[in-house]
Amino acid sequence: MPARSELTPALRERICELHSAAHWGYRRIHQRYPWISISTIRYTIKKEHERRAGVSKPRSGRPRKLDTTDKVRLLDAISENPRITHEDLLAEVSHKVKIDSIRRLLNTENLRKWRCSWRPYLTEEHALKRLRWATRxxxxxxxxxxxxxxxxxxxxxxxxxxxxxxxxxxxxxxxxxxxxx
Structure with missing residues (x-):
């Protein structure tokens, strides 16, 4: 089931107000707001004391190192110059992340970093063979x-x-x- 959007702070406040001041139960609040499930109403009332002014707490976990502007800057740099080096990409975001993080970002965007195929150098022996063939x-x-x-x-x-x-x-x-x- 897809994730639903959060309740607005005003609606949360109204639900909590109906429960505490008007002494309405979960079912009665659900009858007033039928698009909100009973479990959501129960959870909203239970977590009321943890919220400040009805606003959700920030998500747990470490914050992302690359924000949206960094991601856009990286994708623009790659679209302008597909042959840009990894070092230049790192410099584009001030070395905030490692190469693997950039690869992961490109993978989520269904992009692959262009990589030059290996080409052997022409040795003197090969050059002499080519010259002999051309003169022949x-x-x-x-x-x-x-x-x-x-x-x-x-x-x-x-x-x-x-x-x-x-x-x-x-x-x-x-x-x-x-x-x-």
């Missing part, structure tokens, strides 16, 4: 390249291994499958 094929024209299919064909060599091979475009779809080898 520098005389190729567009027509020469058109004869080669740029796509790769996967050939199965066993239950777990896959080998990549290229084929000429002239070859009549020479896919290596179990039925056609």
């Amino acid at each position: 094929y520098r005389h190729f024209t567009k027509e020469d390249w058109a004869r080669w299919n740029v796509g790769l064909v996967y050939v199965e060599n066993g239950p777990l291994s896959v080998q990549k091979t290229s084929r000429k475009r002239d070859n009549a779809k020479g896919y290596h499958t179990e039925g056609n080898k």
